[in-house]
Amino acid sequence: MSSKAGPIPVHVMSSFEDADTEETVTCLQMTLYHPGLLQTGIFQSIRFCHREKLSSSEVVKFGRNATICRYTFLDKQVSRVQFSLQPFKDFSSSVLSFEIKNMSKKTSLIVDSRELGYLNKTNLPYRCMVRFGDYQLLMEKEDGESLDFFETQFILSPRPLSQENICAATNPVPENGNCSTRSTSPTEMDENEA
Template sequence: MNVCQTMETEEDLLTCLSIRLYHPQQHRKGLFSLLPLGNRSKHPADESLRFGRDAQSCTFALVDSRVSRKQFALQAYRIPETSEMQFILQNLSQTVKVTVNGSTLDFLEKTDLPRKALVRFTEYEMLIVREEGEAKQSFEVELEILSVPPSRETGPCEHCAMPIMDTGRPPLSELRVPSETDETLFLT
């Protein structure tokens, strides 16, 4: 038998983490300059992906002094007897908290990522969407910059869009509160 036929091969369809980033001052020169934007990159499933400020120790580095050297890590895992790849997010920062879909993670705390997760730290928002694949040894990551915060989802039409927070409710600042009226005006 040929050696190539006996070697374990990676399936063609890889799980992909689509990570869409937003920062209110992203127009600042170089904020995302170290990220491989718009291209899918392949990563071994047994290695953590680290996000943070330190380009030496992080897979994805952000050029921002307010971000921790190591902000958070994503680690792939599989549930026994399934082919579906899952991910855990762990906060690696002692000073900056990370929230995942509204739940706050302190230093070294971790949580399972659902198929779609809104991750926040400092002023950053990241929408992480897991696209299923069959591979067990590696996965892909695709990074993209958003022009609006991912916490704002639009409705069926642009002019009637209402921001939706990860809690499912509009932010208090966006709620329209009826103005006070003089009840005596309505009495006849």
């Protein structure tokens, strides 16, 4: 019994060749910590361990007001709009970057060691600590090819996200005790270097 396979029909080949290749999407992963998270439902409106796809033309707002903000913190200490993230494409890059802007008149936003006052903004590094009040957010960006969309993913941390804990949790500690960091990680600078 010989089975003789004929040629693949033309319509099957052309549909396969014409199919779009799926672009990878930039993902902004945010690990959240607040000391009172177990006693209150501060983060009950945020879906953890779930990727959400957003348009890169969207300005993503974080704060207390659910009608204005995509991600809300149910806490009177948080401003109606605390901060925003604006995706953009830099001239020298082929991937999405993000700009973070403090929208709160009453609370400074600290990005790593840089303090942003009301309406101040800065480019978000690939990995950084964002703090306001008792809130700590470790933001880490994973690059993708798409310029039309990006994803967010939230993780809840039961422990404070101090720089030492982040380094120990994400990087092996060599015998000399110094943590190694990626070349894209922000580094501390002397005030005179900025």
